[in-house]
Amino acid sequence: MNKPLDLPVDAAVPQVGPVVGTSRVHESAALHVSGEATYIDDIAEAQGTLHAALGLSPVAHGRLLSIDLALLKKQPGVVAVLTALDFPGENNCGPLLHDDPILAEGDLRYLGQPVFAIIATDRELARRAAGLAKSAIQFEALEPVLTAEAAHALSQYVLPPMHLTRGEPQAELARAPYRLDGEWAVGGQEQFYLEGQISYALPQENRGLLVHCSTQHPSEMQQLIAKAMGWQAHQVQVQCRRMGGGFGGKESQSALFACVAALAATKLRRPVKLRVDRDDDFQITGRRHGFDYRWQVGFDDAGHILAAEVDLISNCGHSADLSAPVMARALCHFDNAYWLPHVAMHGYCAKTNTQSNTAFRGFGGPQGALAIEMIIDSVARRLGLDPLLVRQRNFYKSDGSGQDMTPYGQRVEDNIIQPLTDRLLETSEYAKRREEITAFNAASPVLKKGLALTPVKFGISFNVVHLNQAGALVHVYTDGSVLVNHGGTEMGQGLNTKVAQVVAHELGVGLNQVRASATDTQKVANTSATAASTGSDLNGKAAQDAARKIKQRLATLAAKLLGGAAEDVRFGGDHVHANGTRMPFTELVSKAYFERIQLWSDGFYTTPGLHWDRAKLQGKPFYYYAYGAAVAEVLVDTLTGENRVTRADVLHDVGQSLNPALDIGQVEGAFVQGMGWMTMEELVWHPKTGMLSTHAPSTYKIPTANDSPPDFRVALYDQPNRADSIHRSKAVGEPPLLLPFAVLLAIKDAVAATGPARCDPHLRAPATAEAVLDALAGH
Ligand code: MTE
C-alpha cells in the first residue's frame, strides 16, 4: 500500500537527508486545504475592474448577418460591447493553424461559439446582457454537420488525412488463417478542471499589459494576445501561479479568454476580468476527441496478430486546434504494448459544427491504444482464450527476434512490459481470482463479475521535436534561501514540488530553503506548454542545470576557503564539505556575495536524440516509454446494467520516482479520471440543433471519491529510467490514464459471462448502465 506521507514540516526546522526520491507534500498542500492558495479569481481586484461575459451563437451553423449592438449597449451596467472587428491585429487564437476566430466573423460554426463580448461594471450585469445573444444575433441558418461519421462521409476534414503503414497489411490480411472486422466508437471527455477558464488583464504603462491567466501555456497566450492586438510580444506579460486543474483543457483553449480580456482592458484602459461559468465553459471550449474506428485484423489460432488495418476518425469540431498532433499521437499509440508486423492506420480529422476538440490527458494516445485493446479482446473471445494470454503473446519482445520495432520506426529499447505484467499478475493473484470469478458467475444468475488486465506503453516527449526544451532561473539570496522559477506551470500535479526537490538536492539544502515562484513570461522566455507529461523531465533538468552552475562557482570558493580541489567539494545536509571539513551553506553563500560571485543563474535543457518526419510519420519521437498495467475486477447487475469496480491493482512505472507520494497521487487520479471516461462521462449533443445537452454536472457525471475502487492497490515499479532523465525518473502525468481500460474490459468480461461460449459482446464506451443493458440485449 501507499507509503505514509511526510507531514508538513515546520519551516523553522531544517530538513536533513535526501530530498530527491522521498515523499514530500505538495508545495501548496496546506494552502489548498486552508483556502489560502491564490487562483486567478482570488487575486485582489484593482480599483475600476470591469467584468466581461461572452454572447454565444444560438445556432450550430449559419451566416452571421448582424449584431444588435444598440440593444446590448443600453443594458444596465454595460460599458462596452466588443466584436471581431475590434481586434486591431488578427482575430485568431488557433495555436497551429489560423482557423480559430476569437469572436465569430462571417460565419457561425457551432452552438456556443463566442460572437461578442459584453464589458460591464459587474459580472452579473455582463452575464445578463450576454444572455440576450439570441435576440441580438441575426443569422441565416445553414445545415450543420454534427457527427464525425457524417463529416467523414462528406470528406470534410480540418486537416489532410494521415497514413501510417508498415509491411503488407492487405496481403497478410488475405493470407491470415482467421480474420475479424468491426466498428467501434469512444466518446469525448470534458476536462472538468475545478477552476474554469479565466483571465484578468491589467493595462500597464506605455501600451503594456499584464494578464493573469489560468493556462498551461503562458508563452503562447503572450504570443496570441500580441498578435490579436497587433503588438510586439514584449508588451505582454502573462503570469500564472497555479491552475485549479488543466488536464490539457488549458494548453491552447485558455487563449480565447485571454485575448478578449486583453482587448477589453486595452480599449477601455481599465482592468478587465473574464471568468466563464461552468455551463459556458462546456458550451465554448472543446475537450477530448471522440473517435470512431473501423478495423480489420488477421490472426492465427494462438491469437498472434498477423496484420491489422484501422481507420481512426476523430471528431475535431470546427477548427484544427491541436488535432494534428493529437491524431499523430493516436497513430503512434495504436500499437500500445504490441508488436504488429503488418499494419495500416488511417487517421481522419473530421470537421464538425461543434466545439473544437483539444488536448486532454493522454493527447490521442488513449484513443489509439484503446482501439488495439478492444481488438485483442475480440480476437481472444473469438478464439475462446483468456484475453490476457493473447495480450502476452503479442507483447513487444526484447529477445533479438526483431519484434521490438514500432510502426513509426522507433525501436522499443526499454521494454519492461513482460516483467512488470508478471509481477502484477502475482501480486494481484490474477489466476486464483479468475477461477473464483468463474465459480461465482456460475452460481450467480443476476450479479456477474468480470476481470481484466490491460498494459500500457506510453511515449514520452512532445511529438513535435522543437517543443522539447525548457528554461529555468535559480536565485540564491545572501541569506542562503533559494528561489526557483521555470517555464512549467503548476496545475496540481506537483511540478513545483519536484523542481524544488531537484534544486534542493543539487545545493544540498533542505526543501524548506527552496521556494518556487509563479510562471511568468518576463522570467523564462519562449516556454513550451506544460504538457505531454514532460513538465518535470524538462524543467527539472533546466533547474538542475541552473543550480549546477551556481554550485560550480560556490565549489571553487569553498575549495579556496577550506582547501582541496573544487571537484571534490560536496553539498549536503545544509553544509558544504571540502578537505575533510565543512561550512554551513549559508555562510559560504554570504562569503560568496562579498567576493562578488554571481549567486543566481539560468539553466536550459533540450531532450537529446529526437527526430521526427511529420509527413512520413517516421523517426524517434519519444525519448523513452513509460509502462504500466492494471487488473480491474467489476461487479455488474445484469438487470439494471449498473456496474462498480470492486478492486483495482495497479503497477506503474515512474522510473526512479522523484517523489513517490506525488507519483502515486498522479496514478490514482489518472486511473479514476480514465475510469470516468470509460464508464460514466457521456456527452450528448442534440441531434438536430447541435446543442450540447450535457453542459453541467447535473447531466455530465464525473467520478467522485465514492466511485474510486474500494480496494485500490497502487504500487510503483521502482526501476531507474534507462534514459538519462532527471534523476532517472519517468514522466507520470498522462500514462496512467490508460490503465482503466481494464475496467471497461472487465465489464465486457462480466457481460460475456451471460452469453454463449466465445461470444464477443458489443459494449460501447462509456459503459453506462444503458450501454451495459444494450450489450446484454445483444447476445
Ligand atoms: N494533475 C493534476 N492534479 N491536474 C492536472 O491538470 N494534468 C495532467 C497531468 N496531471 C493534470 C495533472 C496532464 S494532461 C499533463 S500533460 C501533466 O499533468 C502535465 O504536468 P507534468 O508534465 O508536470 O506531469
Ligand code: HPA
Ligand atoms: N502532448 C501535448 N501537447 C502537444 C504534444 C503532445 O504530445 N505535441 C504537441 N503538442
Ligand code: MOS
Ligand atoms: Mo496534457 S493533455 O499534454 O496537457
